[in-house]
Amino acid sequence: MRNVPLAEVDHVDRAVLPIGTDYAPGHVLDWHEHRRAQFLYGATGVMAVDTAEGAWTVPPERAVLIPPATRHRVRMLGVSTRSLYIEPHAVPWWPTTCTVVDVPPLLRELLLAAVEFEADYSLSGRSGSIAALLLYEIAERAPLPFHVGIPASADLAGLCRAYLAAPDPDATNAAWAARTAMSERAFTRRFRAETGDSPAVWRGRARLLAALPLLRTASVSEVGARIGYSSPAAFTAAFTRAFGLPPSRFAAGRRGVGGS
Structure with a gap:
């Protein structure tokens, strides 16, 4: 899915919803929250993420893990994103505060493949396997210190x-x-x-x-x-x-x- 608002597909019965979005330089996603956890990857550019507790700067080809129901704001500086919106029950290990992580080549290629799925992608075969492998790969990431x-x-x-x-x-x-x-x-x-x-x-x-x-x-x-x-x-x-x-x-x- 590309350039599709989460609200249009949030109801779909999939633990992982991949969405790719292109933003104009300087675009600001003002304060909002999602009931799902979000893995927000900047394929290009730099993202600045704010919550009440801190500020995170996400360099190119890194990602930020945003906990579910966390009010946040994102400023996009030349960014094309690949996001995963994930049901909280599928990731009980998700961090409780925003966390910047590296995105190695395997995870990046999985993200690029996943954003081509339809919202109701098949849970069996290739699509379901990629969605499951994405969660395993994200769980292996270590936090990076790009925050105050x-x-x-x-x-x-x-x-x-x-x-x-x-x-x-x-x-x-x-x-x-x-x-x-x-x-x-x-x-x-x-x-x-x-x-x-x-x-x-x-x-x-x-x-x-x-x-x-x-x-x-x-x-x-x-x-x-x-x-x-x-x-x-x-x-x-x-x-x-x-x-x-x-x-x-x-x-x-x-x-x-x-x-x-």
């Missing part, structure tokens, strides 16, 4: 979401504390309690996540400078420490792990 937590309180969450939208390398704890009418010490303690990170560590990770969509169209040197790094080497070292891969693996003209 969002504080539960509205004032801190507002600061964080504004920073994700426009990361400022010159932001300071003192400035953030002043915006919440708190002392810097009290602000830092509260921020760490709600996110598990200090504000400075959180901002550093958010800036690195912001680099991922920029790398689609700009060089490593240009992106590093835009997000406040003094040299390409410093940017590459920080990015590699955070994500386990150098930014050159995501730069324009390159394909990430799992690409051919």
Whole structure:
């Protein structure tokens, strides 16, 4: 199924519904939720996924596992997706929070084949076997660290979401504390309690996540400078420490792990 709204087929008696969708650059799927779990794979481009608990940036040829009944928003940056909408009873092992995962060649080819199925595809033979194998392959995936937590309180969450939208390398704890009418010490303690990170560590990770969509169209040197790094080497070292891969693996003209 391609470019078919889930609502039109959600009633179909299949544990796995594969749908491929093409989106205009910058398209936003505003806040919504599905009763099914979703495996959202970006065959191209970068996806930014928000929930009340966190923000996930999904690089090209990766996917995000979205739990059932999780309110979320997705911004598409040049993305063509291959989604699986899965009945919760079929995946009791599904994570309880969004999780970014790698998509190796076998899983990618299974997804490409599955989106050609009709909604009421046969459960026997090739179609049913592919649907079953997809779940086995997804269950083997390990989480990747492309996310930051969002504080539960509205004032801190507002600061964080504004920073994700426009990361400022010159932001300071003192400035953030002043915006919440708190002392810097009290602000830092509260921020760490709600996110598990200090504000400075959180901002550093958010800036690195912001680099991922920029790398689609700009060089490593240009992106590093835009997000406040003094040299390409410093940017590459920080990015590699955070994500386990150098930014050159995501730069324009390159394909990430799992690409051919």
